[in-house]
Amino acid sequence: MKKMGAQMFLSKKKQTQLLKVIQSLHGSLDDYEIRKQSGYLLLDLLEAECVASFIWNHEQKSFDKGVFINRDPQTMINHNDVLTPNGLYYGVSLDTGDRSNHIGYFRVWPRRGKKSFDEKTLYLLDLIRPHFCNAILNSQSYQTCHLASKQVIMNLSGKTDLSSASTTISREQLMRDFSLTKREADTTLQLLQGHRDELIAQNLHIAFSTLRTHLRNIFSKTNVSSRAALIHRVYSQL
Template sequence: MYLTGKQTTLLGQIMQTLAEPHEETEIREIMGDLVMQLLGAQFYASFVWQPGSQSFAQPIQINMDPMNLRAYESYYQFHDPITPLMQRYQVAVRATDVLPIEELKKTEFFNDFLNKDGLYWGVNLYAWHQGQNLGDMRIWRDKRRDNFTPDEMRLLDMLQPAFVTALARAQRSSQPEALTLNILSQRLTTREQDTARLVMLGMTDKEIARALHISTTTVRTHLENAFRKVGVSNRAALVHKLRP
């Protein structure tokens, strides 16, 4: 697979972005701009699957009409002939891989939703982690351009592990209470417990500060208090002491 100099640079930027601590929404927003450049695409949308309601929500878009996306959320996703099939894939998948373009063009979904923004050729990538769909990338071109090539799909597949890891990390960071601590944690304040949980995830002081919306100085204060209360002197020992 041949990469241009621009694509090589963009791949580096994407990998750097995915390695940095970002909130889940930020990851999907930043990735949209970079992946569109990488693939020479014109349109981008991203959603998060909601298992409870069996629907997609939390949309992000680039070059698409927000009103059209709201119509997707309320109606068209429930009359969508391609996305439920594409969501089953754990690799990049084109719309034409699940439904020929001539068949898609006959549908209400194409004529009343996709066509409004000029979407014609599409490829999706889903972030699957431990059986959960954490988010997706939906990348589109208009009909003046060509369909996505196998090499371009392989580029997306190369990004998928880092994309999944970044979204999973962001989800854990936003829900530190989901990590279980043992009975010793009762000696700590709620904020000290949150800090300890993020230490268990291997996060740096800077990453913890960003996740909890506090300063790095406050993070260190919470850690020093936790060390003293649990009777340890470093992060590794704290993790060992508090792990169930």
């Protein structure tokens, strides 16, 4: 195995697979989708048999929201189990945080008949770890902001049904008062209904990257830096 200083040689194929995993970790703000999509890609990158992933629940002080790929949840005896009867030996974990600051983790098991992963697998996991950590933290931050935005909408609109909270505001009003384009106005209306990014992109038939561009432009034109502030600005002015 060829080493290059503190780095390790990766084939063109492995570099491409690694890039796909990293891109998948930044392609959504839903922690379940993040872990499911990247989990399937980890199987190919690490030549693994199965993957399980959990998120730390700070209130319950335990791991939950499990994602299982090629793995029956009923066979999970504990987070460090071994399944030698099925030909699955000790797995390796991609942990984030420490004992006092858990965030979440992936656990990956080698293919049947292979007792352990090699040094290159551990090296790849180290490269992925900061991206996984940032992805989960961004998701949790977004969830907090999303709930705050919903509360702002209900407080300002006086409605408890978010689907109808924006019906008194039109695309034309947003375009006129904030100099938004049609697509930016449509995006704002979706935000006013409390929709998440994935649903907004789906409803408007646009790519996630395009949605992010719309959001940057909307924030710039309305002179705000968060969704909650945007919603407050819209309802306060219109």
